[in-house]
Amino acid sequence: xxxxxxxxxxxxxxxxxxxxxxxxxxxxxxxxxxxxxxxxxxxxxxxxxxxxxxxxxxxxxxxxxxxxxxxxxxxxxxxxxxxxxxxxxxxxxxxxxxxxxxxxxxxxxxxxxxxxxxxxxxxxxxxxxxxxxxxxxxxxxxxxxxxxxxxxxx
Ligand SMILES: [Zn+2]
Numbered sequence: 730x731x732x733x734x735x736x737x738x739x740x741x742x743x744x745x746x747x748x749x750x751x752x753x754x755x756x757x758x759x760x761x762x763x764x765x766x767x768x769x770x771x772x773x774x775x776x777x778x779x780x781x782x783x784x785x786x787x788x789x790x791x792x793x794x795x796x797x798x799x800x801x802x803x804x805x806x807x808x809x810x811x812x813x814x815x816x817x818x819x820x821x822x823x824x825x826x827x828x829x830x831x832x833x834x835x836x837x838x839x840x841x842x843x844x845x846x847x848x849x850x851x852x853x854x855x856x857x858x859x860x861x862x863x864x865x866x867x868x869x870x871x872x873x874x875x876x877x878x879x880x881x882x883x
Contacts, residue, residue: 733777740789741771748794758793759800759807768797776811779818 736744748755755765759772772795777783795801802808823829 732783734773734780734783734787736771736787736789736792740787740792743789744771744792744794745769747789755794757796757799759795762796762799764794764796764799770795770797770801772801772807776815778811778815 744758745755748758750756753765754763755769756762757764757769772793773780773787774791774793795807800806
């Protein structure tokens with residue numbers, strides 16, 4: 730992906746002039762709020778991450794003057810919505826390229842973990858130390874002990 734295009738100073742000046750009302754107050758081009766003296770940002774109307782051909786030069790018409798706190802970076806604001814769009818575009822691209830999550834991952838959200846080993850489950854293959862036939866190791870009957878808790882009132 731090529732680099733993000735930024736507006737030139739001249740374009741920003743042009744956008745600011747456009748956003749200014751009759752009294753010389755800068756108005757947010759998203760909601761119309763007076764943002765003179767507030768933090769303003771030059772928004773790319775089409776988020777740069779979604780632009781495929783970045784050799785096309787930006788013009789002042791590709792941008793908007795937005796107040797950072799009223800429209801640009803608030804939750805649910807332009808940037809948040811762009812992030813959703815960008816994620817969707819990435820999913821769409823992955824689907825187009827045939828990259829897909831496994832059926833299982835889609836159903837459960839995660840892949841199913843491998844089954845846990847439990848002491849009661851019979852072994853799928855004989856353990857190496859068991860060997861076969863005569864070499865079988867067996868515990869003497871006296872060795873068998875209840876495995877339990879050492880504390881008295883259990
Ligand atoms: Zn606004």
